[in-house]
Amino acid sequence: MWTAPSAALLAAGITVVLWASAFVGIRAVGVDFSPGPLTLGRLVIGALVLGGVVLFRGFVLPRGRRELVFVAMYGLLWFAGYNIALNAAEQSLDAGTAAMLVQIAPVIVAILAGVFLKEGFPPRLLVGSVVALLGAVIIAAGSGTDRRIELTGVLVCLLAGVLYAAGMVAQKPVLRTTPALQATWLGCAVGMVACLPFGPTLWTEIGAASTGSILGLLYLGVFPTAIAFTTWAYALSRTPAGQLGATTYLVPVVAAGMSWVLLEEVPPALSFVGGALCLVGVALTRLRPRRSV
Numbered sequence: 001m002w003t004a005p006s007a008a009l010l011a012a013g014i015t016v017v018l019w020a021s022a023f024v025g026i027r028a029v030g031v032d033f034s035p036g037p038l039t040l041g042r043l044v045i046g047a048l049v050l051g052g053v054v055l056f057r058g059f060v061l062p063r064g065r066r067e068l069v070f071v072a073m074y075g076l077l078w079f080a081g082y083n084i085a086l087n088a089a090e091q092s093l094d095a096g097t098a099a100m101l102v103q104i105a106p107v108i109v110a111i112l113a114g115v116f117l118k119e120g121f122p123p124r125l126l127v128g129s130v131v132a133l134l135g136a137v138i139i140a141a142g143s144g145t146d147r148r149i150e151l152t153g154v155l156v157c158l159l160a161g162v163l164y165a166a167g168m169v170a171q172k173p174v175l176r177t178t179p180a181l182q183a184t185w186l187g188c189a190v191g192m193v194a195c196l197p198f199g200p201t202l203w204t205e206i207g208a209a210s211t212g213s214i215l216g217l218l219y220l221g222v223f224p225t226a227i228a229f230t231t232w233a234y235a236l237s238r239t240p241a242g243q244l245g246a247t248t249y250l251v252p253v254v255a256a257g258m259s260w261v262l263l264e265e266v267p268p269a270l271s272f273v274g275g276a277l278c279l280v281g282v283a284l285t286r287l288r289p290r291r292s293v
Contacts, residue, residue: 019248023251074170078166080193101154102251160197
């Protein structure tokens with residue numbers, strides 16, 4: 001029988017693995033799909049998959065205008081804006097670099113959650129975040145200097161991290177009254193509507209895309225979008241936003257491992273050091289304060 005903390009940790013772990021795979025998938029299908037249409041395609045697939053489940057399980061009406069505002073915020077910022085920016089960044093950045101640059105998000109989440117969600121700034125969270133961020137920096141430093149990294153891609157990827165952080169914090173209040181599955185579907189639906197102007201281009205690109213890219217788009221829509229955002233929302237509804245945000249420092253570690261196994265790209269030695277620090281940092285953020293006797 002799963003306890004609530006264990007179930008939340010498992011859900012976060014599923015998200016980390018699927019989001020790590022998304023960085024590789026986006027890079028792969030980016031040869032056939034441009035940033036906006038790719039985002040729309042993912043959200044249409046995600047909204048259809050989740051919508052069917054929501055209709056089967058029953059819809060819970062949002063409680064008032066304030067909650068609807070938050071839904072609109074994370075739908076636009078996170079589901080639409082973040083994905084468009086990340087897709088655009090990966091037009092010029094490799095998947096591993098993009099995964100590391102987005103790790104600006106957990107720091108912003110911790111700050112925003114401390115200020116707006118009144119979660120405070122626990123020392124273990126701050127220390128763990130700094131350690132994990134240092135690990136991500138070491139991974140980036142060890143990734144080599146022979147690759148040409150465009151400044152525009154870096155800036156757009158950092159923007160993606162900011163949008164992701166703001167969207168995640170906006171979702172937290174909604175999860176107090178709305179089931180995780182429905183909250184994810186609402187975000188997908190809002191983001192999909194915002195991206196509808198990319199519809200004609202998406203239709204054209206699907207017609208010219210390879211079978212592999214179309215299958216990749218389906219994968220991105222079902223797994224890193226529908227499933228991963230739902231498991232993340234579930235974990236977020238049961239975990240402080242700042243603490244959970246630090247968990248995504250594991251994404252570059254998992255992404256590097258996937259590249260090693262699937263693409264036979266052996267990570268540099270420094271990546272192992274950085275990966276170990278990421279693991280230690282995330283572990284520190286998960287520590288519970290000792291109760292006074």
